[in-house]
Amino acid sequence: MMREARIDLSAIRDNVAKIRRLVAPARVLAVVKANGYGHGLELAARAALEGGADQLGVADLAEALQLRAAGIDAPVLAWLHAPDADFDAAVDAGIEIGVSSREQLERAVGAVVHLKIDTGLSRNGIPPADWDAAVARAAELERTGVLRVRGVWSHLANAGARETERQRRRFEDAVAAARAAGLDPEVRHLAASEAAIAAPATRYDLVRIGIAMYGLPPAEDVDVAALGLRPAMELAASVAAVRRVPAGEGVSYGFVHRTERETTLALVPLGYADGLPRAATGEAEVAIGGRRHPVVGRIAMDQCVVDVGDAHVAVGDRVVVWGDPATGAPSAEDWAAAAGTIGYEIVTRVGPRVPRVPA
Numbered sequence: 001m002m003r004e005a006r007i008d009l010s011a012i013r014d015n016v017a018k019i020r021r022l023v024a025p026a027r028v029l030a031v032v033k034a035n036g037y038g039h040g041l042e043l044a045a046r047a048a049l050e051g052g053a054d055q056l057g058v059a060d061l062a063e064a065l066q067l068r069a070a071g072i073d074a075p076v077l078a079w080l081h082a083p084d085a086d087f088d089a090a091v092d093a094g095i096e097i098g099v100s101s102r103e104q105l106e107r108a109v110g111a112v113v114h115l116k117i118d119t120g121l122s123r124n125g126i127p128p129a130d131w132d133a134a135v136a137r138a139a140e141l142e143r144t145g146v147l148r149v150r151g152v153w154s155h156l157a158n159a160g161a162r163e164t165e166r167q168r169r170r171f172e173d174a175v176a177a178a179r180a181a182g183l184d185p186e187v188r189h190l191a192a193s194e195a196a197i198a199a200p201a202t203r204y205d206l207v208r209i210g211i212a213m214y215g216l217p218p219a220e221d222v223d224v225a226a227l228g229l230r231p232a233m234e235l236a237a238s239v240a241a242v243r244r245v246p247a248g249e250g251v252s253y254g255f256v257h258r259t260e261r262e263t264t265l266a267l268v269p270l271g272y273a274d275g276l277p278r279a280a281t282g283e284a285e286v287a288i289g290g291r292r293h294p295v296v297g298r299i300a301m302d303q304c305v306v307d308v309g310d311a312h313v314a315v316g317d318r319v320v321v322w323g324d325p326a327t328g329a330p331s332a333e334d335w336a337a338a339a340g341t342i343g344y345e346i347v348t349r350v351g352p353r354v355p356r357v358p359a
């Protein structure tokens with residue numbers, strides 16, 4: 001084994017099942033965009049469905065079509081569309097379309113749609129000023145059999161309890177306006193992982209769960225382990241070389257690190273092309289044989305160097321870069337802290353050279 005991202009499918013299944021129990025009677029949409037947050041689109045989707053997810057969600061239609069090409073026929077919602085996105089192909093493939101503008105509504109002929117209201121994130125979603133006209137038009141299109149409005153939804157900024165409550169009230173107003181226009185949406189959905197866990201009033205009929213189903217926290221103050229969730233990805237490699245070096249030896253580009261004493265250096269064939277953030281240089285650790293050791297010197301494109309001191313480490317030993325902290329390995333969150341980012345970015349940026357290996 002050169003390098004691998006081992007994906008614990010039972011962790012994804014169990015995480016989804018636990019979240020499902022937590023949010024019931026709300027249903028669960030499993031978010032598998034961005035290659036299943038780096039875990040592999042198809043692996044993540046199948047495991048989530050086995051864990052009881054009611055439906056899948058992705059950003060692009062291309063991702064939704066990839067699910068269909070893999071033979072996955074569960075309901076899929078796609079919500080971020082290029083101006084020339086092919087809605088006909090989506091309709092043919094039975095993909096539900098998140099609609100964020102009047103223009104998209106007019107193009108969604110034959111589709112099952114979820115109308116998105118912008119409740120304050122200022123990204124996509126129909127602006128509040130356009131909402132009444134949009135729902136009136138959607139009701140007309142539904143009456144005449146052009147499309148079906150299955151959902152009304154929005155997305156939260158996770159900007160604190162007060163802002164969430166403000167967005168939630170705007171969402172309620174939007175749902176009321178949709179009903180007043182004659183629509184009867186079967187699913188109202190607002191919450192992603194953080195709100196689904198921490199703000200029960202935002203659960204409505206469906207929650208869109210991304211990061212929590214992969215066993216990582218949606219925010220620093222959410223203790224996913226206490227909820228029984230566990231990380232599904234273990235990024236690992238085999239030690240490619242070992243050398244004993246004297247004190248004062250430079251390590252990797254720029255010699256930003258020099259050995260303080262005689263020590264053993266292990267070469268790990270994973271670098272920033274594989275998703276190790278270069279910004280974590282000087283801060284990160286890995287585990288070898290259950291023991292933590294520091295990554296020293298600049299993280300390079302294909303490789304990094306670990307100072308194992310006087311530990312007995314040999315070529316071929318398995319190095320866990322991040323995984324389940326319960327095993328003694330650093331977590332994706334630890335790497336995120338080392339690089340000044342979030343666990344989401346750590347797992348989604350694992351590069352294409354790393355095979356996702358189901359376990």
Ligand SMILES: Cc1ncc(COP(=O)(O)O)c(C=O)c1O
Pocket residue numbers: 031079155191192193194208209210211212218
């Ligand atoms: C619209 C939408 N819903 C849900 C999610 C899932 O979010 P999380 O990973 O925080 O659960 C995302 C991801 O960014 C999203 O864009």
